Amino acid sequence: MAKTITWEKEFGQVLVQARAQNKMVLLDFFNPL
Amino acid sequence: MGAVTYPDEKVIEFIEKNMIPIQVLFDSQPLAAKFNIQWTPTVITLDEEGKEHHRTIGFLSPEEFIPSLMLGVAKCHFDREGFGKALEMLEKISKDYPKSDATPEAVYVRGVALYKSTHQAAHLKDAYKRLQSEYPSSEWTKRAQPYSLL
Numbered sequence: 001m002a003k004t005i006t007w008e009k010e011f012g013q014v015l016v017q018a019r020a021q022n023k024m025v026l027l028d029f030f031n032p033l
Numbered sequence: 034m035g036a037v038t039y040p041d042e043k044v045i046e047f048i049e050k051n052m053i054p055i056q057v058l059f060d061s062q063p064l065a066a067k068f069n070i071q072w073t074p075t076v077i078t079l080d081e082e083g084k085e086h087h088r089t090i091g092f093l094s095p096e097e098f099i100p101s102l103m104l105g106v107a108k109c110h111f112d113r114e115g116f117g118k119a120l121e122m123l124e125k126i127s128k129d130y131p132k133s134d135a136t137p138e139a140v141y142v143r144g145v146a147l148y149k150s151t152h153q154a155a156h157l158k159d160a161y162k163r164l165q166s167e168y169p170s171s172e173w174t175k176r177a178q179p180y181s182l183l
Contacts, residue, residue, distance in 0.1 A: 003045050007056040011064060011083070014055045018081035024109050025081065026054040026102065029065065030034070031073035 034074050034092060041095035051106055052078075078105025086112050100130035104139055111142055116150040137171035140164055144177070154183045 008014045011027075018025050038044055048054050057064055059073040068077060068085065076098075078087040087105035103126045110119035123146065126139040144160020147153070157180040164174040165181075 002040070003042070005039055005045055005048055005054055007054050009055065011055060014053050015081060015083050018053045021053065023081070024052050024106050025079040025083070026048060026052040027064070027068070027077040027079055028034070028054065028056045029059045029068070029070045029073055029075045030056055031059050
């Protein structure tokens, strides 16, 4: 099965993870159309 | 982006290694208002405190998206005077993606990062010379033009 990006949903949780893992955040605003 | 760029193996690999990804609807509040979203897709690189350092609007192919994300990560480091990490990423952009639209900006920021970390103005002039030689029609070559006078 092909790998896919695991998108997070909660902004606050993303910042916690970014601090913990010493990574930056990719924030994508998308239109499902 | 969802059909072409995000399924790309190299895009997935870069994001997994370097970033925490979050995807939200373009009108999702309060984030859409906080980041003044007018167009989709809008992709923003934030530091771990949630501060914006780079954004792109519109579709980017995998070959353009990866260096754009690399530039975003580099600018997160640069803006906080982490010049060593910024330079590492900026040089990788030039080496791995010399033809990308993000690369002239990476060359420009690299010159400024070298100047800020060494206080040697020659780095700015060198950046202009390189931009003029390799990316003569880039907006970043125009922005660096004053460095030719140093």
